[in-house]
Amino acid sequence: MTRFAPSPTGYLHLGHVRSALEGWRAARRHGGVFLLRIEDIDRSRCREEYAAAILEDLAWLGLDWNGPVRRQSEHFDDYRHALDRLSAIGVLYPCFCTRREIQAEIARSGGAPQGEGGPLYPGTCRRLSAGEATARQSAGLDYALRMDAARALTLTGPLHWIEEGGKAPGPRQVDLAALGDVVLARKDIPASYHLAVTVDDAIQGVTFVTRGEDLASKTHIHRPLQALLGLPTPRYGHHPLLTDAIGRRLSKRDGALTIQAMRQQGVSAAEIIALGTRS
Numbered sequence: 001m002t003r004f005a006p007s008p009t010g011y012l013h014l015g016h017v018r019s020a021l022e023g024w025r026a027a028r029r030h031g032g033v034f035l036l037r038i039e040d041i042d043r044s045r046c047r048e049e050y051a052a053a054i055l056e057d058l059a060w061l062g063l064d065w066n067g068p069v070r071r072q073s074e075h076f077d078d079y080r081h082a083l084d085r086l087s088a089i090g091v092l093y094p095c096f097c098t099r100r101e102i103q104a105e106i107a108r109s110g111g112a113p114q115g116e117g118g119p120l121y122p123g124t125c126r127r128l129s130a131g132e133a134t135a136r137q138s139a140g141l142d143y144a145l146r147m148d149a150a151r152a153l154t155l156t157g158p159l160h161w162i163e164e165g166g167k168a169p170g171p172r173q174v175d176l177a178a179l180g181d182v183v184l185a186r187k188d189i190p191a192s193y194h195l196a197v198t199v200d201d202a203i204q205g206v207t208f209v210t211r212g213e214d215l216a217s218k219t220h221i222h223r224p225l226q227a228l229l230g231l232p233t234p235r236y237g238h239h240p241l242l243t244d245a246i247g248r249r250l251s252k253r254d255g256a257l258t259i260q261a262m263r264q265q266g267v268s269a270a271e272i273i274a275l276g277t278r279s
Contacts, residue, residue, distance in 0.1 A: 002027050002208045003035035004058075004065075005197065007042075008050035011258035012057045015212070015242050017276030022239045023210040024063045035204055036065040041072040041079075041196050042189060057259045061269045070204060072196050079191035082199050082229055083145065083184065091152045091228060092184065094133050094143040095125040120180030121146065146181040147225075153177065156227040161219055165210070165237035174223045182221055194221045202231040213238040242276070 002023040006016055027034035038054065040046040055069070086092050097105070106119050125133070126148060137143060159174040184195045191199070201209060216238040226233050262272055 001033040001035065001205050002210050003037055003201070003204065003206050004063075005037040005039050005200070005211075006054055007039040008046045008048070008054060009042075010050055011053050011260045013258050014272070014276050017061065017259065017272060018239065018242050019210065019212055020058060020061075020063055021273065021276055022237070024065075026208065026210060026237070032208075033066045034064075035067060035070070035206065037070045037072070037200060037204070039072050039193070039196065041076075041191055041193075043073060046073075053260060057263075060263070061259070061273060070200065072191075072200065075200075075203075076190045078199050078203060079185070079196055082195060083190065085229055086147070086184070089155065089228065091148050091155065092145050093126050093128070093148055093181075094137055095121070095146045095181075095183070096136050096141050096143045097121075097124055123181060126181065143187050144183045145185040147184050147221075149176050149179070149181050152224050152228060156224050159223050159227055161223050161233060162235050163216075163238065164208075164235055165213070165239050172219070174220050176220050176224050179217070179220055184225075194218065195225065198222045198225040198229070198231065201234060202226070202229075206234050207232075208235045208237065210237045210239065212241050214241060242278070 004020040004023050006012065006020075024034050026032070036055075036058070038051050040051060051071075058065070083092065102121060102124070105122050105124050125146070128136075153176055160171045161174070163169050163172045182192070182194060184192050186192075200206075216236075219236055223233060225231075259272060
C-alpha cells in the first residue's frame with residue numbers, strides 16, 4: 001500500500017506527476033493499493049481550488065486511487081493525540097524564539113552545528129524551566145513545539161529504515177542529531193509536515209512510501225517518531241527528481257509549468273506522462 005500526498009498550495013507540475021506515477025505504478029504492478037492524501041494542514045497557504053485541480057488533473061492523466069481521499073485539515077485530533085503522547089514521554093518542549101532571535105543566539109555563540117538547511121537550532125528554549133515555559137504560554141506568546149533530539153535518541157536507541165530507491169538501496173542508519181530539535185507543531189497549527197505525515201501513513205496503513213529524493217533526509221525524523229509513537233515502519237523508495245535544462249529541480253516556487261497550463265496548450269496526457277517519467 002502506497003500513496004501520493006500533494007499539498008494544495010498550487011497546481012500540479014511535472015515533478016508531482018513523477019511522484020504520483022512512481023507510487024501508482026508500484027501499486028498497480030503488485031496488485032496493491034494506491035491512496036491519495038491532500039496535505040492541507042497549513043490553511044493559510046492551501047486553497048480549495050488547487051485541491052480540486054489536483055483531483056481533476058490526476059483523473060485526466062488516468063491515475064486512479066483507492067478509497068476516499070484523506071484531507072489533513074479534517075484530522076487535527078489525530079495529530080493532537082500524537083503530540084499528547086510525545087509530551088507524556090518528555091520529548092517535547094515549547095520554543096518561543098523568533099527567527100531573528102535564533103540568528104542572534106547563533107552569532108553570540110560563535111556559530112552552530114550545520115544541518116541540511118543551515119545552522120541547527122541552538123536549544124535556547126530547551127533550557128527554560130517548566131515554570132517559565134508555562135508562564136510564557138499562559139501569557140499568550142507564540143511558540144513552536146520542538147522535539148528534543150537527544151532525549152528522543154535516548155528513548156529509541158539506534159534506528160534504521162530500509163531504502164529501496166535512490167543510489168544506495170539497503171538499510172540506512174538514522175541520524176536525528178544531524179537535524180537538531182525539529183519543530184513538530186505550532187501554537188496555531190497542530191502539526192508540522194513531519195508529525196502529520198508520520199501519523200497519516202500509520203493510520204492509512206501505508207507500507208511503502210514513494211517520494212522524491214529531496215525528502216530522503218526527512219526520514220531521519222520520521223523513523224524516530226514512529227518508534228516513539230509505537231507506529232509501524234514502512235519501506236521507503238526515494239526516486240530521482242526531474243530537473244530543468246540547467247539542472248534545477250522542478251518546483252512550484254521556481255515557476256515549473258503546470259499540468260493545467262500544458263493541458264490548455266494541447267499537450268496530451270500520454271505526452272505528459274512520458275515527460276514525467278524521463279530520467
